[in-house]
Amino acid sequence: MRAQQAATTLVAVGVTGWAARRVLTRRAARNSPAAEQSHWRFVTVNVAPEQVRPFPQPLRELDAEIVVRPAPGGRGTEIGVRLNEGEPTGAKAAAQRFAGTDPRQAVRKALRDAKQLLETGEILSPDRPGTNTKTLTGKPLELAIAHAKGEGKQ
Structure with a gap:
């Protein structure tokens, strides 16, 4: 019985130490100058680099730095965007994301x-659900469609 209690205590101390290190590491990362910078986000388009300029309207509306470079292996062009202001973090970021106002x-x-404008000449939109009747169970689908283009891996 005592061995089991000792093992449980060791596990609890180990998990507590791990959690404390994680919190301190994240806090230090948030307070560092690098935390104020935005991440680069890239998309590969199937056009030559010369065809990207002038930038399409959606990119011109951003307060961001934009780079254009050939994609690896001659497979089109990469367009990269990084916000000029820092990205929100913590509770502020979660609130903005939920409200749909997150700059990311x-x-x-x-x-x-x-990408759609450069490759097809128009901005495509998803089909709406087949019914025009608003239902409580259809609300999550409507929200998912409304926020689909703004979400991603990063």
Whole structure:
């Protein structure tokens, strides 16, 4: 019985130490100058680099730095965008994301729309559900469609 209690205590101390290190590491990362910078987000388009300029309207609306470079292996062009202001973190970021006002969502949407404009000449939109009747169970689907272009891996 005592061995089991000792093992449980060791596990609890180990998990507590791990959690404390994780919190301190994240806090230090948030307070560092690098935390104020935005991440680059890229999209590959199937056009030559010369065809990307002037930038499509969705990219011109952003307050961001934009780079254009040939994609590896001669497979089109990469367009990269990084916000000029820092990205939100913590509770502020969660609230903005939920409200649909997160600047990262605007970058993702602009990149997707620019890709569609460059490759097809128009911005495509998903089909709406087949019914016009608003239902409680259809609300999650409506929200998912409304926020789909602003979401992504990063």
